[in-house]
Amino acid sequence: MLSRLSFIKADEDNFNHQGAVELLVFNFLLILTILTIWLFKNHRFRFLHETGGAMVYGECFH
Secondary structure (H helix, E strand, O other): OHHHHHHHHHHHHHHHHHHHHHHHHHHHHHHHHHHHHHHHHHOOOOOOOHHHHHHHHHHHHO
């Protein structure tokens, strides 16, 4: 019985770790998106339009 409880506890810890990693990745992507929007707003790039940047991000995150 004790080994089963420790196995369940290990599964819960693994699930919590996976959720923490996903949250960290989503926060990183949010910060990256905000910084890119700020960069596009302050500096104009003639060779890259906002739509082109959105398409590149979409392919990277897909």
